[in-house]
Amino acid sequence: MKNVSNLKLSVYTLICGLSLLVTSCSSDNNNAEELEISQFEVQKVLAIDDYSAIADNAITQAFMGREGSGKRLLTNKESDCYSTTYSDTGFSMNFNNCALNGSENVNGLLNITYSVSENSSSFTSTFTDFYVGETKLNGTRVFTISATDNENEIAFTVVSNMTITLAGGEIITEEGSRTTTLIFSEDTIAITLSGTWTLVENGDTYIVTVTEDLSTLLGCEYISKGKFTLSKNGLEVLVDFGDGTCDNKAEITYPNGKVEEITL
Template sequence: MNLIARSLKTLGILILVFALFNSCSEDANPIGTDQELSQTELQTILTTDEAAGTVDNALAELFAGGAQAGKSAKSANDCYSAEYTDTGFVATFNNCALNGTENINGTLTVTYEVGNETAAFTATYEDFYVGTIKLSGTRAYQLNSNVEQNTISFTVTSNMTVEMEDESVITETGTKTFAFTFGENLGDSSFSLSGSWNVTADGNTYTIETVDPLVGGFNCEHLTNGSMVVSKNGLEITVDFGDGECDNVAILTYPDGTTEEINL
């Protein structure tokens, strides 16, 4: 249980870090045409986990509580509670404020399986609200730790629908692996994202596959390494985040060899 509790808290931090590192700036480029990939689109396909990740710390706390089947538990401020079964728990959130987000409401059903160095569980979202954002679907987690390499990694398989306040809908399916490698201090630690997933938004379909893991550290506010291939409505674009230098630039390469520099 301690493994899942620690891992979930770290996962929540990683998701928020990726959202922060790739959040939209005031001068973000608008949604692009079918023949290009804009800054806003790049941010969308990297940060669709942000809303769902706001409750990961709460899930960690409820799991770590370890109540027996038939028992219940509440948070310190009574904004969320859980009813436990033999295989998991059902968590209910009532106007919670978590990780800087207010008005979190809805029900999550969590089932889990625990091993020695790995743990697996699935969270099902049923008309779950983070502020004005509505979440539905499932996220299945496989958590791993490597003590010798001082690393925790999380593979998350998602089948999620995100409905925004303006009734626009974003869907995501696929698998992402988040990893966190601990250094001697926070500045020496690093995180990475790899995997393949699909996103639909604003009438466009994006298929994303990392070529090299996307890597960042806490001593730079941008991703510094890695590359991925984004297929936008069938148009394949390679996105290169660099070779370790701390800057806000990514290089897009189009099928005809044309390159474009884009600000993150």
């Protein structure tokens, strides 16, 4: 993760180099059949969240600005990447082939509609042929911002229903829910992420489930604490990011109990 203010936390960059192998027995004989979650699969599966959440910070900032919150989630430089036009029912954001949060260039128009109640605010972002580099995004992301007991926190949930078309023509669908909390202090901003999301590509189903909130501090390039499971068609492994130390290490627990340290 090169910019932790990107609420997806860019987890795919954190597990480069991971190759997960387990063995199962055939019901017909004793020959071992190798099942695999390859490094490439892990990177691709988790990169999808990086794509679909690319504009989350910018969208949230624009919404909070419309409501007069006064809490900023992006720098002025980052907001220069796009223009925002407000209406009575929402707003549109035009991204003009610019880099956002250290990403590939983003290009296209997002339409956001919103509603506000006493205890929460919600808005829906619609992607129509929105590009991140050569990757095309279509679908919706529904944001709900809820009141918290701590005035120094902003918490919101995103429900995603997206179709991602990669440069090579591969089509991946993504559905799921994530809750992100930003905790503001005098010195820094802490970010936590929880949730579960599912991706389907070429007949394979991948499920990411955060079992212990992923967290980091602004300025750290890596997730520093938390755990998630990654499963493919029922094969599941656990990724543990540690005790809060900002480093490039994590531990993988295999189905047979083997634990391996990896470099992120």
